[in-house]
Amino acid sequence: AQSVTQxxxxxxxxxxxxxxxxxxxxxxxxxxxxxxxxxxxxxxQLLLKYTSAATLVKGINGFEAEFKKSxxxxxxxxxxxxxxxxxxxxCAVSERSQDMRFGAGTRLTVKP
Amino acid sequence: xxxxxxxxxxxIKTRGQQVTLRCSSQSxxxxxxxxxxxxxxxxxxxxxxxxxEENGRGNFPPRFSGLQxxxxxxxxxxxxxxxxxxxxxxxxSSGRLAGGRLDTQYFGPGTRLTVL
Numbered sequence: 001a002q003s004v005t006q007x008x009x010x011x012x013x014x015x016x017x018x019x020x021x022x023x024x025x026x027x028x029x030x031x032x033x034x035x036x037x038x039x040x041x042x043x044x045q046l047l048l049k050y051t052s053a054a055t056l057v058k059g060i061n062g063f064e065a066e067f068k069k070s071x072x073x074x075x076x077x078x079x080x081x082x083x084x085x086x087x088x089x090x091c092a093v094s095e096r097s098q099d100m101r102f103g104a105g106t107r108l109t110v111k112p
Numbered sequence: 113x114x115x116x117x118x119x120x121x122x123x124i125k126t127r128g129q130q131v132t133l134r135c136s137s138q139s140x141x142x143x144x145x146x147x148x149x150x151x152x153x154x155x156x157x158x159x160x161x162x163x164x165e166e167n168g169r170g171n172f173p174p175r176f177s178g179l180q181x182x183x184x185x186x187x188x189x190x191x192x193x194x195x196x197x198x199x200x201x202x203x204x205s206s207g208r209l210a211g212g213r214l215d216t217q218y219f220g221p222g223t224r225l226t227v228l
Contacts, residue, residue: 032213034216036219041224042221043118043202043219043220043221043222044219045219046216046218090154099157099168099170100157102147102155102156104153105154
């Protein structure tokens with residue numbers, strides 16, 4: 001069965017610092033992996049996705065993630081945090097044709 | 113903007129009532145999935161509709177039901193509302209890849225349901 005674990009429910013960084021949000025997955029088949037961002041009182045916006053092509057995936061707003069099969073990880077990074085990056089971030093895994101399983105989310109705070 | 117719309121944006125109901133939430137999928141998408149997101153949690157899969165048929169269901173009771181229409185828009189119905197049903201309800205639309213695998217899901221803005 002597919003599942004996702006996001007390590008760290010809250011992450012705080014200073015503006016300009018590296019952002020690292022951790023995600024580990026479990027899947028019985030080659031997974032598709034996603035990162036979504038959610039701003040307060042809004043829906044989910046797709047940041048990036050991995051669908052078995054290049055293992056380093058670049059997304060919007062300067063974010064990227066690397067698929068590491070040996071570590072079953074798909075961590076999200078951004079070299080330099082901006083105040084507008086403050087939001088909730090969700091990692092999700094999809095195996096086949098049905099549901100997408102989400103992690104519990106990581107709230108990113110960016111300090112000035 | 114994903115092209116996925118939901119209505120209403122907010123709703124207040126009392127325990128025991130029934131509610132219908134609506135979702136219009138993005139053009140070209142034939143699959144709609146519904147999720148419940150309780151405060152401070154990740155979205156939980158309720159069910160999915162593909163070409164007007166239910167195509168998978170999460171761990172939700174039968175009082176959660178749905179429909180998909182020929183234009184691929186969808187409804188989520190919840191009967192006998194309980195206090196714990198208070199949540200943000202998200203719908204996501206997607207297409208299908210070769211072999212039937214679910215393509216990327218695009219989410220609507222959600223409906224905030226409050227049950228008093």
